[in-house]
Amino acid sequence: MPDRDRPLLAVLIDADNVRARDAAKIMREIAAIGEPALRRVYGDWSSEHLKGWREPIHALGLVAHQETANSRGKNATDIGLVIHAMDILHSGKFDAFVIVSSDSDFTALVNRLREDGLTVIGIGEEKTNPALRNVYNRFILVENLKDEEDSNDTAAKPKPKADMNHAYQLIRTAIERCDTEDDWVALGPLGVNLMAAHPDFDTRSYGFAKLSSLIKAMPKLEFANKDNRPMVRPKT
Template sequence: MPTEKPPLLAVLIDADNTSPRWTKAIFDEIAGMGEASVRRCYGDFSSTQMSGWNKVQAEFGLVPHHQPANTVGKNASDIALVIDAMDLMHSGRFDGFVLISSDSDFTRLASRIREQGLDVFGIGAKKTPEAFRKACKRFIFLENLAAPEVKEKTAVPGSVPAPTANLTEARDLILKAMDSIDQEDDWYALGPLGQFITAANPDFDTRSYGKKKLSDLVADLKIFETKRGPGNQLLVRRID
């Protein structure tokens, strides 16, 4: 029986706006999304501040696209990234794109790629403007990925970073999703509920609340109870 191929992804990194210290954590995350067949980073690599990127390019198979800042202006790298993304999109070879940046300038690019029927995953810092986060199918905060030095020295395998968001926010998102689904049964299948939350909030991530899975997050919110339903699927309902 043939094995289903993973989605083919084009990974485009705004190196001017991303620290190279996140590279390993980023590609560990991307490995769960699909095959990163194109790996490009964009920036002015002649700058001393960019020396870290020169060190990780070979290790992670990154193809550097050098854009001197004094040729077209400070957005030269952004323009080059967008042009390449359009070329790759029109090639018809890819199932999705991973845009790594905390810059709102890529909002329209993400929207345009999704209009083409392709998935767009964004990865960036918490400071990333909401417009760009919402334009992606899913947006992952760098702060939810273990930094390399933490991962290697102190992190326990399978652990998640410390929570950066309030549990009240998670509770409200879950309740809002239940109200929006508006079914007669009080018990909601946790899988579809999580998909609904992520579709409405691309930057939703249980790791923001210090939890590895949605089931762990729900268990920590005392206004919900869970049980196993048909097919051993996990069901959840509000009890207060």
């Protein structure tokens, strides 16, 4: 791959499993990750339940692919998306895939793409099966994404204490996995470790925009800047 400032992304959207009203905030999230050079959305556009996609397709510059179901019970959208994904993979033009769907039928596809060394990011709803979430390099919940009118509202409200306890356990385990000379762990490697073990880990799930803010809210963890590096350790 040539050197690039931003990774080149192939974005494949399953319109049968994504709400049209979420399309704009999904594409904003993707644009923050890399350059969505290829952006395709798949569905049977003769279907009445996909009529809400007409405006987002034009407004967001998406390329709509018609997938006609020739027999009842067969998901033509899934099959068409998978076939195109393999064609895109063999083109060798892209650094990463973004698959937007909550459908666990794409588990085998994600595994296949990762076997070729590509990064695969998933975006879907909370209902997405954990088995699918965990095969991605990273999985982003649609529920964590802000609508455009909310994008300037940076105020974060923590979720209930039970969720915070869960976050603490994940972070504490990740700290223990990090190889350090003392009990301090750099924030960057900690975040990488968290994402590797839990692709769907997202500080926004707990009401915080950044990992550092989440850690600072935990009384059992200590946060400090050491030699201009953000560091964290469990309190003794």
